[in-house]
Amino acid sequence: MASIYRDYFRIDEDPFSITPDPKFLFLSRNHREALAHLRFGMEEGGGFVLLTGGVGTGKTLLCRNLLESLPDEVDVALILNPRLQPFELVASICDELHVEYPDAAESIKVLVDHLNTYLLSSHAAGRRTVVIIDEAQNLSYEALEQVRLLTNLETKTEKLMQIFLIGQSELEEILDQPNLRQLAQRITARYHLQSMGRPETKEYVRHRLEVVGISQHLFTNSALEAVYQLTNGIPRRINIYCERAMVAAYAERKNEVDYFLLKRAAEEVEGNRRKGRWRSLLKVSAVAAVLVVLSTTLSFNDITSFGNNVEHQMRLLLTDLAVHEKSAPVVPKEIVTDTIIPNNKVDFSPIKSAQAGYSDSEVVVAEKAEYPLVDGKEFEAMIAGEAFPEDQAFSALLRFWNVDAPAVVDGSVFCKTADAHKLKCVYGKGTWTSLEYFNRPVIIELETSDGRLVNMMVTELQGNRVVIDHNGVRMSLERATIDHLWSGSYVLLWKPPQLSDTTLAVGAHGQDVIWLNDILDRDEGIYEIQTQGKRNDRFDKRLVERVVRFQQKHGLTPDGIVGEQTLIQLQSASGDPDVPLLMQSKG
Template sequence: MYQTYFGLKEHAFTIAVDPRYLYMSRQHQEALAHLLYGVQGGGFVLLSGEVGTGKTTIIKRLLEQLPENTDIAIILNPMSNVVELLTTICEEFQLSYIGDEQGVKTLTDTLHHFLLTNHSQGRNTVLLVDEAQLLAPEVLEQLRLLTNLETNAKKLLQIVLVGQPELNTLLSQPRLRQLSQRITARFHLKPLSLEETHAYIHHRLDVAGMPSDRNPFTPRAIKRIHHFTGGIPRRINVLCERLLIGAYGHNKPKIDNQILKLAESEVIDNLGEPKPSTPPTTWIIAAGVGAVSVTLTAFFMWLYASTGNPAPVAQVVQAAPATATAPTIAPITTSVPQPESQTSTPTIAEANNIVITSPAAQTDHLIANALSAQTRLLEYLNIEISSDNHPCWQEDSQIQCNKVKIDSWDELREINRPAVLTLTTPDKFRAYTVLIGINATDARVLSGENDQQTTKVVALSELGPAWSGEIFYLWHPPKGFTEALIQGQRSPAITWLAQKFAELDGREKPLTNDHFSAALAKRVKIFQRNNGLTPDGIVGEQTLLKLNEKLGIDTPLQPVYAN
């Protein structure tokens, strides 16, 4: 079919997991590094992520890199009770039961005997449980009990739990706190960024044999693919397959808006999203409201450009109530955010019982659009910005802009960077505020006019219900940092890392040059332990954020004192 038309040797976007098509983004590589560390140290390792984000990809690569002296049991279908789970584990390890009955004690004794024998023979034992969010709490507790067997140096069983985000919620239950405390490495896979989506599509086309001059995916098309799929690899595959078929059917060498609209309408059911079914009358009303919204937005953008003052949201949102909610395909994580549409459909907050009062004095910390909020943040950080010079959009910029979704104020405190928060007004319109400080009960946000740089304190109890969990923040990664740094690698970022530790320690000579040596790994672990991080010796974004704080490279959140 379309393969010959585009010069492909095979289907490029099949949803089957083919090892040749494995695309390891930076976060996938960082996740793999954490898992490899975890299975060597014993206890529990946790990998979570939305459906289709690449958990199976990570598992396959993990299995490929396990040492030869490793015995592994893989549970793909979680069991409903303890006996079934223990029986399946014994069967996966090809164990015969010591007793006649398959009771919990008999099966547990059998596994303990196997673990001791394996350890005496110098072998490691790993249990991997997929779809672990489906396990009952009592089954998870039994898994914890299996890890009680240990030597003075290590645990005899390493357990890898893989599941959807609900697994994190399950493990946060008080009765599972002992298990949660035994997790030595955890990683949550997020959707691909726009740049990663571009690389992912091109990687699959290259593997499938497409000539570079026959690529039908333009940068504009890829941007729309990323927006529609939310950066979920499996959804990207489904949509791109339909796009190629559509382009072939219409005899078009490039994918245009017509092909995109047709493909999106065809696959929206497969992506788990409802098709819009708005009556004609509603469309007419929506069109009228949309026209008013566009006109008002244009006016306030002009006002902002003329005076430098972002219009308070309370003045804008009264113009037109929302008529629809945007499809919630998945939270989008992107390293380089693009300008946000000024007429995008507002999202619904998780809790909508908040009250944002109308007086300007109480809403002057709210900003109408994301770009204006980002501009306020950049100005606060003394980062130069103009209409044609946004640091987040420059390829050679030394600033990394992150747009992520987090679950709690504690996570924001760990990131410890001033950030733009995405909020939702009672009228279901998006709003933004620039948070520059936080304590246990309050936040300090920017307010007033840009040139005044005034601030105000807002209670977290007020911000919390309106906050979607989405934040935008900036930091300065070292030059050459493209993936998590681990022992044995060579990179200009490692040279920077060694030099900065020499500065912290007051040494004239760094521990190494561009090679991640054992001495540098030891120094990294000490730094991580002293700063409340997992001492795994892996230098990812979390470690670099903390190091930048110590070096004064990035501006941290301010403390907020009671009035």
């Protein structure tokens, strides 16, 4: 679809691709400050440089820009997949720097010795070495400790290696833990990247259009205002909404994106579009929507400023309304689909769900139930007086996936039992963000004040509240109630799709690739406007780009390969009602 709208707008590349391309870099005030901190840290040399920010705020793009501006005498090891054991991490750094080491090396010491020899030789030749670790919030404690130890490689006067940690906001929380204070003390520069304001958001859109040679006027002023309100100035969300709006403009043969087209595109991305809503409620709802959104999301100063400019904003919106009324959308016949599959008739196996083409509006989501709120004292009294054995928790988790399990399932056979029912175990250690990422019911391990381990089944996350299941009884807790008890350890289950291979990459073909394309269509909100006919069954360059966009959107390593982590997120995006989720809406 992207290549088709390129022809329509007469451009050679996508202006709103979420792949981090340095030529699209737009330096807002925050981005300029962040880049200055990175360069300052580079000039200081040694120690750690820390860059954090929310998902999609532009951290990776800044990192790419920094790489392009480095002097020739700087050697860089770029680690994009930090979910590695300490040995694997050091080996990856060696590989990036072309450090030779024995194939049979089994200890970290052997790798570090060879790395140290390389660094000393490089330093003697007047060269510097930098390691950049992206998505660093995924580093385990052991890996972080090993990274800290690498900064001990030094001469009498200076460090031999400088390390940049780039990660999401929770990385700061991780580094604030007492057991990582030695690493935190070695950070020489740090910056937290925030989203853009209203004027910069509008300039950002215009900038990306200019880079590919499109007139600044493709998006109307009211559409740009809606972009800011809908995205809160987060670059990745801006790119997703604007690209979807351009696809819609192509489909309706329009030469500009107005407020209504942008808003509808945003709703399709979010999966909330209601058929007929825009035609029947256009005059009243459109004007009211802008006023409500603006009045409920602006700060006091913004409200004052907006209040002085209401007439201007309304005039922009009514201009779009007049144009919209004169030219009703014309959708080309070849891309119209109107397939409705009743919920109870859909088979969610990969191939059949791909063929069915169900939409978000056809998946029934149960309303959130209200559970009794248990305060901290009640909860501590409860876990002090009752046992929460691991084997009962394992049994409860299996039953949550509709597995007919006995009341007690020993931990030694838990994963085997799950595997027999085509489920996979995931053990890990992380934060609430980790659980939100997997978005599956989970068992967490708590440690009481008297040293006992308590295994708790978490069935839902509702904002700052956690819903737990104990012996079939559900109750609600504030996250803060158990934060100080949770060790970070968890175990969960997921159901891999029934594919012919566990990994999809370039060269794959057949029904697995058709399934992948259709799930991506659904995630991008373009399933219903796809051209009818034979579906693409080849994993080609275009599909790699789509997979990369999906991975970046969902906080994955953007390698274009569909492995376990990507499959878990694809399964969540599929809307399969048989998959239990922690959060019904994840954005």
